[in-house]
Amino acid sequence: MASRSHLLLATLANMRRVVLLILIAGALLGGATFVIAHDPADLEFVPNLDRFALTAAYRRGGEVERANLEAELTPIPGADENAVQLVRDIDGDGDPDEIHFHLEVVEIQEEVYPGEFVTFWVFAPLGTAMTSPARLPSPTLRVEEGDIVEITLYNTHYLPHTIHLHGTSQENNMDGVPHMTNEEVQPGHAFTYRFVAGKPGTFWYHCHVQDQIHPSMGLAGMFIIEPNRPNNNFAHLVPGAGRITSMSKATREQYQNEYSLVYMDIDDHLNRIPAAYSDPREIEKRMHRDYDVTQAKSDIFLLNGRSFPFTLRDSPILVKPDEMTKLRVLNVGPRSIFLHTHGHHPTLTDLDGYPVPKDAQITRDVFDVGPGQRADLALRSGSDGYYASGPGVWLVHDHAQPAATNKGINPGGDHTAIIYDGFLGDDGLPKDPAGHASHEPYFNPDYYKGKVPVFDPKIFGTTLENYEKGWPTTPPAGGNFDYPKRDDNLAPLPRLDLIDGERHKPVANSCQTPVRSKQRIVVKAGTAYAKQGEVYAFEPRELHVERCAEVEIVMENTDEVRHDFMIPGLNPIFALNVVGPKTISGSFVTPDEDVTLFLHCHMPAHDKVGMMGKLIVGKGGPMKVISQLALPPVISKSYEGVGTVVGALPRNGRLIVDHEEIKGFMAAMEMSYPVTPQSLLNGLSAGDKIQFTIDGGNSTITSIRVIEYIK
Numbered sequence: 001m002a003s004r005s006h007l008l009l010a011t012l013a014n015m016r017r018v019v020l021l022i023l024i025a026g027a028l029l030g031g032a033t034f035v036i037a038h039d040p041a042d043l044e045f046v047p048n049l050d051r052f053a054l055t056a057a058y059r060r061g062g063e064v065e066r067a068n069l070e071a072e073l074t075p076i077p078g079a080d081e082n083a084v085q086l087v088r089d090i091d092g093d094g095d096p097d098e099i100h101f102h103l104e105v106v107e108i109q110e111e112v113y114p115g116e117f118v119t120f121w122v123f124a125p126l127g128t129a130m131t132s133p134a135r136l137p138s139p140t141l142r143v144e145e146g147d148i149v150e151i152t153l154y155n156t157h158y159l160p161h162t163i164h165l166h167g168t169s170q171e172n173n174m175d176g177v178p179h180m181t182n183e184e185v186q187p188g189h190a191f192t193y194r195f196v197a198g199k200p201g202t203f204w205y206h207c208h209v210q211d212q213i214h215p216s217m218g219l220a221g222m223f224i225i226e227p228n229r230p231n232n233n234f235a236h237l238v239p240g241a242g243r244i245t246s247m248s249k250a251t252r253e254q255y256q257n258e259y260s261l262v263y264m265d266i267d268d269h270l271n272r273i274p275a276a277y278s279d280p281r282e283i284e285k286r287m288h289r290d291y292d293v294t295q296a297k298s299d300i301f302l303l304n305g306r307s308f309p310f311t312l313r314d315s316p317i318l319v320k321p322d323e324m325t326k327l328r329v330l331n332v333g334p335r336s337i338f339l340h341t342h343g344h345h346p347t348l349t350d351l352d353g354y355p356v357p358k359d360a361q362i363t364r365d366v367f368d369v370g371p372g373q374r375a376d377l378a379l380r381s382g383s384d385g386y387y388a389s390g391p392g393v394w395l396v397h398d399h400a401q402p403a404a405t406n407k408g409i410n411p412g413g414d415h416t417a418i419i420y421d422g423f424l425g426d427d428g429l430p431k432d433p434a435g436h437a438s439h440e441p442y443f444n445p446d447y448y449k450g451k452v453p454v455f456d457p458k459i460f461g462t463t464l465e466n467y468e469k470g471w472p473t474t475p476p477a478g479g480n481f482d483y484p485k486r487d488d489n490l491a492p493l494p495r496l497d498l499i500d501g502e503r504h505k506p507v508a509n510s511c512q513t514p515v516r517s518k519q520r521i522v523v524k525a526g527t528a529y530a531k532q533g534e535v536y537a538f539e540p541r542e543l544h545v546e547r548c549a550e551v552e553i554v555m556e557n558t559d560e561v562r563h564d565f566m567i568p569g570l571n572p573i574f575a576l577n578v579v580g581p582k583t584i585s586g587s588f589v590t591p592d593e594d595v596t597l598f599l600h601c602h603m604p605a606h607d608k609v610g611m612m613g614k615l616i617v618g619k620g621g622p623m624k625v626i627s628q629l630a631l632p633p634v635i636s637k638s639y640e641g642v643g644t645v646v647g648a649l650p651r652n653g654r655l656i657v658d659h660e661e662i663k664g665f666m667a668a669m670e671m672s673y674p675v676t677p678q679s680l681l682n683g684l685s686a687g688d689k690i691q692f693t694i695d696g697g698n699s700t701i702t703s704i705r706v707i708e709y710i711k
């Protein structure tokens, strides 16, 4: 029995704290059976994941319940294990009724279509020391009717923000409207929004600070309240939006599939401002006083944070014949969308989270959804010739013409497709009647720069090389005239991922011989130490250390948010990560050479607004740091790495890998890298041991070989 208890403890330690709490609550209420007394052989079946062996819902439920519980308890790649806390089962019905989300604000850059890198701000689940699961749109949050919901907003950004829950019912002082119900949450501060989830439906949340700008920067996500059912387990936080695989009980009663579709159109001149300037005062002035949203014109049209062709890969609507699919549509953008489903006539079931009465439920092929509105659609698939026209690949798009483009170039925008079973290729792209390779030209960044003719030059009797030769020199009929032209004068912005890659390259190794001295340095971190034009800072900013010394850093984080003290050039990398106000410490060994290393807070954009410094070893040396506003050098050289998969993120084409030192490229660390082609991510699971090739020029993983699959 002693060894069994020991095993049990080990298992519990691996579980999210929550299940333990649910179990204890259940045991106290006398409801759930505490199964410690059971041998695994007593179970009706032997679960393949022993951490679920203790839960009543897992044991009593069917395959779907178990899969949903698994989804609920699966760690979110890149997020802190406490980013979503399922606190307790109050009514003893087998699912948690108190949900606590922990969100921070992260500045990210997303490649929205080939070659177009756009800066966004998003709410993201609390991240870990090395990575963040931040992506566009902000995560889809899901709770159950009657749940006690807490959302703690850690403002890790350099401007004030709030969270406004749109459409749900909450007390006036939880409405998140600055200067009316809640003060803004200042940089470095945290605030917890509390409310009880009311009637079920599709809602959303967004920042209400400077609300002509902040939601359009990405601070918006879907908020779903699910009807109450017993043993209603599902993933409470879905990164980004798109397919919801762990459907709630009530949705499963009527539907086979469920999707959250977040539409958002942006003017990329706005999103350019925080990437083009670094002083937060200047960013404030240009975004909130110079930039006139009343003269803005959307030029990039996003579905779930991407534009075509990436939407095809990231947000396909996958169906089988004779299924019902629930589409939850949210429009975050400043103009109405007109959603057209080719070959299909969905039925409108809910508007703004409230059910449409049965005899008013209209069936159409174009649904208009205004800014801020939600529409829930029931999509029938099959071949009845009335609601559905049969298997294949059917375009789904906003029928407003500009939305069919990427800055005026078609095909682009929020195009996606209803893709029937059997019509999806291994590369994640649809196999349509036009031929599987027909999408290939659109993965070429030059196409969206307007450098490639949209039709085959052959039809004009010419070639690509000769395309602009021999055109008539006569003036146009009727004289010169003007028409709206693409603004293609904008030079590319520095890419944050490349700057990050460059900054984290190893510069010096820790001393390999026994240390010759010991030192202890207290570093304060927070908004309190910022100087003019800064938001966050360390104090002191210059750390003087001996060569080959063991240095203990005591970081006093005086803010209410996370700071990550990191010396990225040191091999092995040294990092301290803590949500404040709190003090932590850790030690590293300095190199045995006179060198100056860059140190920074690893939280995105914190170094940009002041949180950086120098580690001066011995007499020091020249420090090489790539500026946030400079284009990093392009060195195309491949490196080989070995590591363990932390998470494969097919939706944003990235891999989080905990890798060993990659000689000449990167110290041992957990890091997120883009992956090309994205199909390399297929079949990878957290825990797999891999070997990979990474292109040092663009920090992109170009090949992956699995050494050992996790069992």
Ligand SMILES: [Cu+2]
Binding pocket: 536, 562, 563, 564, 601, 602, 603, 606, 611
């Ligand atoms: Cu920081």
